[in-house]
Amino acid sequence: MSFVETFDAIVVGSGMTGGWAAKELTERGFRTLVIERGHKVEHRGEDYTDRLAPWEAPNGGLAPEADFTGERSYMAGKSHILKSTNRHFFASNADHPYSSNPEHPAAWIRCYQLGGRSVVWGRHAYRMSDLDFGAPARDGFGLDWPIRYADLAPWYEHVERFIGVTGEPEGLAQLPDGIFQPAFALNCAERAVRDRVAARWPDRRIIPARLAHITRPTEEQQALGRARCQVRSYCSRGCIFGAYFSSLSATLPAAERTGRMALRVEAVVERVLYDATTGKASGVRVIDANTKEVTDYGARVVFLCASTIASTQILLQSANEAFPTGLANRSDALGRYLMDHVVTSQADGLLPGFEDSYYYGRRPGAFYVPRFRNLDGDRREEAFLRGYAYQGSATRLGWERGADGPGVGVALKAQLRRPGPWHVNVNAYGEMLPQAGNRVTLHATRRDKWGLPLVHIDCRPHRNEVAMAEQAAIDAGDMLRAAGCTGVTQSALVKPFGFKNHEMGAARMGHDPARSVLDAHNAAHDVPNLFVTDGACMTSSGTANPALTYMAITARAAAFAAERMQTGAL
């Protein structure tokens, strides 16, 4: 087939990384086609439900129970996130089935519309450090990253300046400081927890969460129509203020205003097209999501930013004579070394006191506990390699506590008119080690409505995750007890793959083409104009929420690709 149109660049996916690739490539002068499999969503348009009052949200705000067992079963255990006001952003299993190992069922959280999961993400934004990038080389487990923190630092800064990240500088080696806008300050209960924990363990810090929200808009942000966060916490409904970062509010508008961005929605990429004579990608083949009509687009460079599993799926589907097991898969690493932050141990308790204090506003995040385990990289410190960080909060219990115990009538109503006791929670994000057997493949027989093989996910935790989860629970409980909390419960938790939304690794970066898919600039070793910059590229998982790293990696790779196009090398 011939190309219906040719571009300088094609970007597959319009989410967290697709938006960045589009912005960087178009701003550097290159005509770029963005392909999104889902439908178009207008920023501030009718898909946004952030203007609904509590009595206007369907079902009191709750997503139907059947969602969690059926149509959106990948959100089981996440009823605090999936609501009646945002469920339309989450893909239906009936329309988009996938397969996983029944002994280790996987949760694949997909948001198939323009903007992808950047519309509903948790907005925590932390830099990785050389504790992370240097870990495989130091402890010998897994493959060495082909980059270090110094390679990404200018790009973290580039991304943070554009998106807006709140925070306070802390000077921690394991959690590098960024370019920050004013943070949402800790409340008095959180400061007490912080101080009491620090008194007991000086190396355990509790800091304001670093969040992709605007608190002091820059000129650039204002020019994009983004405003200061209004502290409503309706983020995952879509925000008319554009105050939190999403593709819809920031990167796609920036790309569009260059005049060099083309957008094709409701188009499923079947494969990357490969020219065996040049050894390069020549474009992509798409299937219209509605009509199933097939179209080929040509490009000088192709960026896969469809998210870890989807980009990997495309590469597997793109197998050809030269690459029988998947495009750019000479190493056999494609699809392997899947990771997620499956260690999610947590602790809860009530903090006595501070009855006279109450906060104003619904801040979008609370606090973060940077990793304090195995900081020297000496594995003998603990029973496990690597480590974990925590997110946490102290909030006053609301009316929901009325169903936790006996009480009815006037007495109950009077009690619930006032805020309840302070409740403290910390929940872990633990690094997962890469394993060759943890992988995504294409199902041998089952197909989706476009005739493409279903994704099959087979990913299970190993000994390191279990040992880590135990200690993370103990540390969490210890911190709350040291803070003076009562009724502390702690749980060692290892969740199914995908539950934490941080799936990564199936097309890892590395120096050696025999052991990795991508080089130090995210180009496939064997296909120099094919870039993969979403979570698939991650060689190790670290503990940080990964989106900021994905965005920095994407901006860096796009700048590199642009430079190569400018010199004519690509």
Next chain:
Amino acid sequence: MQGDFLQSSQGLTRREALRSAILLVGGALAGPIGARSLEHGFFGASELRMLEALCETIMPATDTPGAGAAGVHLFIDGMMQTWASDATRAEMRAVLSGTADKGFMALTPAARLALIQRIDAHAYAHGDTHWPRFKKLVLLGYYTSEIGASQELAYLPVPGDWRPDERLGPETRAWAE
């Protein structure tokens, strides 16, 4: 301070936003937009009368309207239609009929309260999960209603600021959200 709020300048009314939300999320809704005046569809007439009285017993009128005025019984009826699983429907119906079997409707308001207090205390003391789930629905219906959220509690659509340490006065109400 409580009571301050910012009006959105965007011009989209709640009516328009709700219409969009209905189309998007597919929730079944009948009757005038913005009001809890659903045609009942799950519970029978006598069940609904019982449910209304039961909700009012749990969340009575005080210096603010109670669950009856807030239409919580109709909210729960709607939840059975558009939210609940089959198991939950059966569970809630059983809670209602179990309460009815104890002669709830024939009692005076004071006696009704005493009965519900006994049922409530017994449930939590014996690890029953059905009654707490039912009570949670009543609270959800009340505190997400316009009466519950904005008259009984403090409702603030657009706070605008984060202030971590405000003083809680003797009259300060809990935030609705």
